[in-house]
Amino acid sequence: MGWEEVLTAHAQASQARIREHAVVLCIQDTTELDYNGQAMSGLGPLSFEAQRGLYLHPTYVVTPEREPLGVTNASDC
Helix, strand or coil: CCHHHHHHHHHHHHHHHHCCCCCCEEEECCEEEECCCCCCCCCEECCCCCCEEEEEEEEEEECCCCCEEEEEEEEEC
């Protein structure tokens, strides 16, 4: 199972929680996933050339009262 399949089930549950609220905030973030020293293909340089990994860009949803509702989207590069 890939990360996309795991996220799909989570996003569906998040969307069900979102429908219960009139207003939600969608917050985007960039996170470095550092896999330096691990034997993996497809990794690129991070903020320091010696670091190898990928950037993840998730969309995190909360209510205006800061209640977490989940992650609805993510992309990597």
